[in-house]
Amino acid sequence: MQARMTNPAMILPDATKGIQNIYKAIGSSGTDGKVLELVHLRASQINGCSPCVFGGIKSALKNGETDERLHQVAAWRESDLFTDAERAALEMTEAATRLADNPTAVTDEIWAAAADHYDEKELSAIVLMIGLTNLFNRLNTTTRQPAGATW
Template structure:
């Protein structure tokens, strides 16, 4: 399969600059990189974005994540391999990604669980990572970027 078009962020390079600035801010937040990789992977799984799942797994492995844990991200609720902080972040990623399924989006309970595990700076990075992932997912699925492609 071939993409319908070149990635819009490549056609409009100022978009890439903006995305890179958000990534830079996320990286400077002090948030555990593994948590960020997990929320990226889970949102991408939900959205069916094969390039983001592929790239997310590669990136998570480079960050020291294990195959065993990555194989259980889709079923994190049934896994004993996630920390309480990771569970809170994954639940937030799911709620924020499945907006059409839940009109209240991230409930007060989900937010409170995450806020109990992360500082406001870390929560900011997690929220931005979820939002960026959803942006990437929507671009990739709209233009039909094939699995294995990365930005």
């Protein structure tokens, strides 16, 4: 598959700077990098964004994630490899990503489960990672970016 164009965030340098600043803020939150990688991967799987799935797996492996766990992210509910905290983050990711499937999106119960495991800074990082991943998923799928290309 050939990309329709270069990723728009790469064409508009101010967009890239803004995105980099968001990533920097996420990174400074103290949130476990593995959790952020799982969030990124799950949202990308839901949205069918092959470059983000490819890049997410690569990045997760660099952050110490295992092949076994990465193979089970799509079926995390049936897996015993994820902690309660990771499950709460993955559930929030699914709810926030599948907005069209559920008008209430992130329910109070989903939010409370995540808030039981993460403080406000960590929740902020997780929510920003979900939003940023969904942005990239939409940019990449709209412009047909191929899997294998990373930033």
